[in-house]
Amino acid sequence: MIEAITSPILIWFIIGLALILAEFAVPGIILIFFGIGAWVVSAMCAVIDASLNTQLFVFLISSVLSLALLRTWVKKTFVGNAMDGESSFNSDELVGQKAVTVHEIKPGFTGKVEFRGTRWNAVADELIEESQPVEIVRQENITLVVKPIKNADQ
Secondary structure (H helix, E strand, O other), X not given: OHHHHOXXXXXXXXXXXXXXXXXXOOOOOOHHHHHHHHHHHHHHHHHOOOXXXXXXXXXXXXXXXXXXXXXXXXXXXXXXXXXXXXXXXXHXXXXXXXXXXXXXXXXXXXXXXXXXXXXXXXXXXXXXXXXXXXXXXXXXXXXXXXXXXXXXXX
């Protein structure tokens, strides 16, 4: 039983798992690659009987290689690609755009509108029924202030 607990396969697997889980708590997308390196060593130990020096060498090389080759792709895939660290979203572009109410908006209460395929919280000074077109007046944090679009024939 004690031999199974001290098995290099299990030790490297647990180290890899701990590093990958720690990635969720630490920003930067780096620890996951060291976790992958630990899993590579765990797999290697399952196939061959390697010395500790060989295990550490393989861990270091596989971790650094995975970091160098995959970090940019992983970061772009899971974090996004903002230019110069700033968001390319400009809330002033929303003003004057059209949206459609998804849930009724009552004065003093928050409703929902759909804009560009995304549902937003919305408020208005007057009652706006569901499925009615609205115009975006401004954005306040994550809430849109809207007004109903009046038809010319009304």
